[in-house]
Amino acid sequence: MEYEYIFEEVVVKETSSPIFTLNGEEIDIWSDEYSNYHSKSIADYVKEKLIEFEKAGVDPFSEIVGKDVEKEMVKNALMSGSNILFKGRKGYGKTTFSKSLVKLLPEKLLAIKGCKIHDDPTKPTCFSCKKKLLEQDKIELTWVPRKWIRIAGDPMMTTRQLIGGISIQKIKEGYDLDHPEVFTPGRILKAHRGIAYFDELGAIPSALQTLLHELLEERQITTPEGDIIPIKIDTLFIASTNPANYKGTADIKEPLMDRVEEIPIGPPESLDEEIEIGLRNMSLKEGALLPIWHLKILARAVRYARNKHECRIASRIELEPSCRATIKLFDHLRASATRKGHKAAMLEDYGSKYEIFKLGMRSRMELDYEDDITKDEVIEKLAEEAINRTCTEIYSAIPTDNFGSLIEELAIICENPIKVGENGINYKEYRNLWDMLLMLSKTPEELDSAFEILLESIWRCTGVIEKVSGKYVYTAYDR
Ligand SMILES: [Zn+2]
Numbered sequence: 001m002e003y004e005y006i007f008e009e010v011v012v013k014e015t016s017s018p019i020f021t022l023n024g025e026e027i028d029i030w031s032d033e034y035s036n037y038h039s040k041s042i043a044d045y046v047k048e049k050l051i052e053f054e055k056a057g058v059d060p061f062s063e064i065v066g067k068d069v070e071k072e073m074v075k076n077a078l079m080s081g082s083n084i085l086f087k088g089r090k091g092y093g094k095t096t097f098s099k100s101l102v103k104l105l106p107e108k109l110l111a112i113k114g115c116k117i118h119d120d121p122t123k124p125t126c127f128s129c130k131k132k133l134l135e136q137d138k139i140e141l142t143w144v145p146r147k148w149i150r151i152a153g154d155p156m157m158t159t160r161q162l163i164g165g166i167s168i169q170k171i172k173e174g175y176d177l178d179h180p181e182v183f184t185p186g187r188i189l190k191a192h193r194g195i196a197y198f199d200e201l202g203a204i205p206s207a208l209q210t211l212l213h214e215l216l217e218e219r220q221i222t223t224p225e226g227d228i229i230p231i232k233i234d235t236l237f238i239a240s241t242n243p244a245n246y247k248g249t250a251d252i253k254e255p256l257m258d259r260v261e262e263i264p265i266g267p268p269e270s271l272d273e274e275i276e277i278g279l280r281n282m283s284l285k286e287g288a289l290l291p292i293w294h295l296k297i298l299a300r301a302v303r304y305a306r307n308k309h310e311c312r313i314a315s316r317i318e319l320e321p322s323c324r325a326t327i328k329l330f331d332h333l334r335a336s337a338t339r340k341g342h343k344a345a346m347l348e349d350y351g352s353k354y355e356i357f358k359l360g361m362r363s364r365m366e367l368d369y370e371d372d373i374t375k376d377e378v379i380e381k382l383a384e385e386a387i388n389r390t391c392t393e394i395y396s397a398i399p400t401d402n403f404g405s406l407i408e409e410l411a412i413i414c415e416n417p418i419k420v421g422e423n424g425i426n427y428k429e430y431r432n433l434w435d436m437l438l439m440l441s442k443t444p445e446e447l448d449s450a451f452e453i454l455l456e457s458i459w460r461c462t463g464v465i466e467k468v469s470g471k472y473v474y475t476a477y478d479r
Pocket of ligand 1: 112115116117118119123125126127128129130
């Protein structure tokens, strides 16, 4: 009776093994060549790999910038065989982190060919494979690559989508075990022998969370017809939740919370990390150069929006911009500078009213209310604050010994109003200025941009230089 296979636990040992074939050739799955690709649990593979990385002194999550404490917690949780819940607002890398875990799985695994959930040849989960192993003396195998299955939290999700369709009734009616009416795996079963990433676990209806718990904990499911079926799913269960989506209510049910270790994922800790994340993820890989002072200005504008202590206007921001804002600001500045034919970004590329800041930040932040100030005004203030701060930094870096001589040189260059980049100044003729520009810029293409930010800094921090409609002029003589 086929239907009994469902409840049977089928385990294949070397002594009781059928003949396995791979690409038409008979293979010995217990030989050194193949033994690492079956029989082990995902948790075991992960532990082995973690130790390997640890011994080699290699960071398994090198694509994640910073987050040293979080990485340690993740490694420890996995080492003790736990599931993980990443908690944090969107855009701080929860998904990237979960994806990076894929490296802890073997590159490929042996599976029974044709199996809908890529069953292990020695311990099948689905009925069809159990039947094959019990009845056939020759089983065809195949390689399956690493699996990372994203399951998007959706309040409308159905049991069929999540778990799948399994019907004992249909088997009793004589349907073949391979028939889709008998068994169609849902998303979680597709993650068998891989990673299941639940993006927004809390958004999944609570009845489904109960089923999920049953599947992960009891390793069984209850069908809509009321049958309890063992499903020995083997998956690394990783979930994420965004507290901002649930105001005060815990939307992940208690039994599931008890099955995960919560790891908070927040914004990058330092300005340098923020910049690094922006650079790594921007989509415009080519075009105008983005000198470091511009990167700092853009990243600071985003970071001030998150920091009520450092920037007063931030207290009006209810939903803070994530790293995606930083990434997009980098893209927008490069796009703007490239369009204008600049070799390196200039201040005018921001737009006359900081349009590129608005372009990258408007949709990524929310104010508490907008009666007395608009979002655009807030963004302008953030940009101003970021420019002031960055210019102060540059101004403070001018060596005190050379300050007087530098100003004398600027007095000559800026005797009449100049627009940087259009006057063809030979910077090398001015020794103090040249030293300063070399200190700021990394490449000759950045020299104009460096000269501009230097003038901007002296204008903002002293009164020696004046800025009039985008041109800088020396004014000290007038005072
Ligand atoms: Zn199977």
